[in-house]
Amino acid sequence: MEILKKIYSLYSTRGHKCDGCNLGEDCYSDGYRCIRSGLFFHKECATSNQDVCNAYHPQHMLKIKVVSNFEDVHGECKICRGKLPKMYYYCSICDFAIDLICARKEVVKNxxxxxxxxxxxxxxPKMIMFSCHICQLVDDRFPYACDICGLNFHKDCAESTPELSYSCHPKHPLKRLTRVPSYTNGKCCLCKSKLHILFYHCSICNFSVDVECAKNPPPLTLDHPKAHEHQLTLLPQRIFVLMLVEWIMIQILIYVFSAISWSIGVV
Known part of the structure; x- marks a missing residue:
């Protein structure tokens, strides 16, 4: 918090997207806003530790770095490859940087x-050039290795299954793919993020979900929604489309019936 106050003039408030981690919340979150720049920081980000130990970089401590509003942030997170935000952890000895979100995540060692x-x-626990045994992509990140077979894997590839039953698409199982078909728009049908190395796909319905959405499907019900007084139930994509078409047809019939009735009344 102290290092953030040296650069930004903060006051307590609530806001949406945090400039410290680039994460946007579904609802307003407690945090701090800068009077001069207007930048907002989640409370959790503003009170981050000054330095951390991380399993991806065990040889040195990572220290927090805060960039002013007038400076451009260069580089990407070594873990997720996302653009670094205004706050991140950095090792000046190794030129190694990770964002706050990746620094908080538990690292699976085995x-x-x-x-x-x-x-x-x-x-x-070091960046090396390797070829993933599943997707065949040559990468320079942190592989998971088999000491017996000498094979390397991305974490998502190692934990993936060839086929997936998914609540948002119950009619057909989704197949694991490592190449985006040319007939798709290249985006996840749920979060609209760009599909990367690994994702799940139904070729019959042209339905795709990325790894994060596959791991964390939407809940089947919302018991206490803020925007409605009753419980809401998840409708799979195809059922929702059919219901929408049925509703449109009913509205058309109502309109036609009303027009005919009005015409007869005029005559």
Whole structure:
């Protein structure tokens, strides 16, 4: 908090998207806004630790860095590859940077029972060039390696399954793909994010979800929604479209019936 106050003039308020982590909340969150720049920081981001230990970079402590509103932020997070926000953790010795979100995530050091391999996989805690055994992509990140077979995997690839039953698309199972088909728009049908190395897809319905949406599907019901007084139930995509078409047809019939009735009344 003190290092943030040295650069920004803050007052307590609530806001949506945080400039410290680039994460936008669904509702207003407690935090701090700068009087001069208008930038907003979540309370959790503003009170982040000055330095942290991280399993991806165990050789040195990572120190927090705050960039002023007048400075451009260069580089990307070494974990998620996203653009670095105004606050991030940095090692000046190794030129290694990660954003606040990735710094908070628990690091899985071992995958004891991977879905795609018969042996335990262990995190290699340094950036090396490797070829993933599942997607075949040559990458320079942090692989999970099998010491017995000498194979390397991305974490998402190692934990993935060839086929997935998904609540938002119950009619057909989704297949694991590592290449985006040319007939798709290249985006997740739920969050609209760009599809990357690994995702799940139904070729019959042209339905795709990225790994994050596959891991965290929408809840089947909302018991206490803020925008409505009753419980809301998730409708799979195809059912929702059919209901929408049915509603449109009913509205058309009502309009036609009203027009005919008005015409007869005039005559």
């Amino acid at each position: 995958i004891d029972f991977p879905n795609t391999h018969k042996h335990r996989l262990s995190l290699v």
